[in-house]
Amino acid sequence: MDKIKNISKLIDDGNAQEAEKLIDEIFESDNIDELKEIIYLYQRIGKYGKAINVCNQILEQEPENKVVSKQKEFLTEILKFTQLDIFASTNLHNDPWFE
Numbered sequence: 351m352d353k354i355k356n357i358s359k360l361i362d363d364g365n366a367q368e369a370e371k372l373i374d375e376i377f378e379s380d381n382i383d384e385l386k387e388i389i390y391l392y393q394r395i396g397k398y399g400k401a402i403n404v405c406n407q408i409l410e411q412e413p414e415n416k417v418v419s420k421q422k423e424f425l426t427e428i429l430k431f432t433q434l435d436i437f438a439s440t441n442l443h444n445d446p447w448f449e
Contacts, residue, residue: 354387358394366395373400382408389421398429 353376360369373388377400385408392401405422408415 354384354391357388357391361391361394370395370397377404377407380411382411386418389418389425393425398425398432401425402429 353372357369357372357376360366360372369391373391373395376384376388379385385404389401389404389408392398392404402422402425405418405425408418409422412418
């Protein structure tokens, strides 16, 4: 867990790129507790897709984990809104996610 604290400090200090490199190293781990922590760390640096990938990895091992499942839904909604391009569709009367 010292790695997690060090990464969190890097993020607090504004060094997101270095933090992301260290988080990526932990992502290869099978330690569920560390994986749950890095979901939050990825979210803090705005890497929502990577956070969803970690959720998927956890849910493969613990399919009944409702907390991670809800986190994944939450992150998916954030990702939708951050990637929303209202000008991608010429039909502006419908929500582009439901075309």
